[in-house]
Amino acid sequence: MPLRLRFLAVLAAVTTAAAVGVSAPAQAAVTIPAFYTPPATLPAADGALIRSEPLPLALSLPGITGTLPGTATRIMYKSTDSNGQPVAVTGAYVEPAARWAGGGARPLVVLAPGTMGQGDQCSTSLALQRGLILGTENDQLTVSIGYEVLSIYRLLAKGIAVVQTDYAGLGTTDRLHTYVNRVDEGHAVLDAARAARALPGTSITAKSLIGLYGYSQGGGAVASAAELQATYAPDVKVTATYAGAPPANLAAVTAGIDGTELAGALGWSINGFAQSDPELRSVLDRYLSDSGRTVLGRLSSMCVGDAILNFAGEHSSSWTTTGQSVTEIIAAEPLLKSFIDDQRIGTRKPAGIVRVATGTSDNLVPHRQARTMAADWCALGGKVVYAPVVLAPTISPLINHFGPLLTDQGTAVDWLGRRLAGVPAASACALLPLQP
Structure with missing residues (x-):
């Protein structure tokens, strides 16, 4: 059975087990382990x-020489925020x-x-540990599914080591997650590579x-990291990046998300x-x-899951x-507009070669602004492969956004794997003006 179908089958089993009360990687109440509390210094x-x-991984299988897909380690590492x-x-x-079959060191x-x-x-x-998180947080139902497991396991199946960042403030209990802050996210991505290299064994x-690999918020994070690498982490030599549906x-x-199923993301941005x-x-x-507060x-x-249930x-x-x-408030307030303008991705030449994928029907994280980022990088001399994902539009902006995630994921992982195996890819900026 293909990896994607195996994953979906296991995830469905986990979800069903939780629904009927069978033992599953879900929590009756949400408790953040002490590991996530940072030290004072x-x-x-x-x-x-x-x-x-x-x-411990929620989804794992016994293998001939160990546990499939691999052995996981939770990490905490130091980074620097936008201030x-x-x-x-x-x-x-x-x-x-x-086993890594690409030749050379494992990437x-x-x-x-x-x-x-x-x-x-x-x-x-x-x-990754719990699979499905279903419980209560602050006296409200909370629902979270580890959907990134599919892309992680696809990379692991190729013998590629994976380090995943939670971002600043997501998991750690000392601050609020600075959602879509390009500097915080870009730094967290680059420092995760450093932390992985420092991990013994x-x-x-x-x-x-x-x-680097990311879609949606992750696409913006890795796009930012590719831009910041030269100045922030010159020791982290980035060979290739996949940036899917980046909020550039x-x-x-903001205009695209307002009034959609994912309207709650506006609140995370403001916070x-x-x-x-x-x-x-x-x-x-x-x-x-008062109601807004x-x-x-x-x-x-x-x-x-909570945001969709409550604020769609x-x-x-x-x-x-x-x-x-x-x-409208961003347009009316110079201070806020300046802050938003400073978050724009596409103003610095990215490291390595970048494959930018965006659904042509994506109206949640609008297609046009992602395409503009790719074009801006080309104008700066960046090496870019622009990959529009053409799908029929639906009445659901959320489906228009997440459809390309699954449709293009196998191709994206294969493309990144080839680059890490040393197979070169030429920039395709000359083709971009001919593409949707």
């Missing part, structure tokens, strides 16, 4: 390991059981997860090629903006209604005293 070096421990302050970030490293891929939420229980490293060597222009993405730049709090205070407070501890279809105009949407 952090190391000086970015990417330095703070702590690690074995991580230049030290921050502890968690994640997971998985040593593959499969490493840093996987940046798609949107998981803003509650600490939503972190991908916890999802792995097959990663100094000669291991490094790739947050003004366009994160206020944490990253405290000066924005006074701007938000002028516009947020309540919504943002609830969203700060929610996962994707809501418009941000219902959160403000003026009836203006978040998009």
Whole structure:
């Protein structure tokens, strides 16, 4: 059975077991393990390991020489946030059981997860352990499914080592997750590679090629990392990056998400903006209604499933005293507009070669702004392979966004695997003007 179908079958079994009360990797109540509480003092070096421990995988099978797909380790490492302050970030490293057949040292891929939420229980490293998180958080139902397992396991099946970042504030209990902050996310991705190389007992060597993989929020994170590599982490030599559906222009993405099934992501963005730049709090205070503050407070501890169940279809105009949407407020407030403009990805030449994939019918993380990012990189002399994913549009923006994730995932993993095996790929910027 193909890996994708095996994964879906196991995930369906896990979900069914939880629903009928059978033992499964789900929690009756959400408890964040003590591991996720950072120490008072952090190391000086970015990417330095703070702590690690074995991580039992929710979905694993016995193999001839060990556990498939591999052996996992939960990690906490030091990074630097967008304000230049030290921050502890968690994640997971998985040593593959499969042999690397590509020649040379086993490569490493840093996987940046798609949107998981803003509650600490939503972190991908916890999802790897529990599979399905179903319980209560702050007296409300919380639902989180580790959907990134599919892409992680596809990479592991090729013998590629994977380190996954939870991002700043997602999992760690000392701060709020700064959702779609490009610098926080880009730094977390690059420092995850450093942390993986520092982890003892792995097959990663100094000669291991490094790739980056991400879709949606993750696509933006790895795109940012590819841009920041030269100045922030020149020691992390990035060979190739897959950036799927990147939210490169947050003004366009904000307009696209408002009123959709994933409207809650607007709240995560606003919460994160206020944490990253405290000066924005006074701007938000002028516009947020009491009900809007309540919504943002609830969203700060929610996962994707919770947000869809509670806020699907809501418009941000219902959160403000003026009836203006978040998009209209960004346009009206210079401080907020400047902050959003500074989040734009596509203004710096990326490291290595980047495959940018975007669904032509994606109106949640709009196709056009992702294509613009690819074109901007080409204009800067970047090596880009632009891959529009043509699917028929549906009435659901969420399906229009996630359809390309599954449709293109196998192709994306294969493309990245070939680059890490040393097979070169030429930039295809000359073709971009001819593509949708």
